[in-house]
Amino acid sequence: MTTITLEISDEVAQTIFSIIKKEGGNIISVDDDGFTTEELKSVTTGLKEARMIKNGEMKPLSMNDLWDE
DSSP states (O other): OOOOOOOOOHHHHHHHHHHHHHTTOOOOOOOOTTOOHHHHHHHHHHHHHHHHHHTTSSOOOOHHHHHHO
């Protein structure tokens, strides 16, 4: 899988989104307006972990683990 980051107009984005979905790709979009660098880093880490859990590369936390946090 390849991840690409683009900066394009909203009008063009809708066309590209439809092409990507048609071809079986996934769109992960984070609008960084108003987010701090730390918040963006947390979101990126969370998305990576979610993909790893989905692909069976990482075990999700149990409710007990989350409760202890």
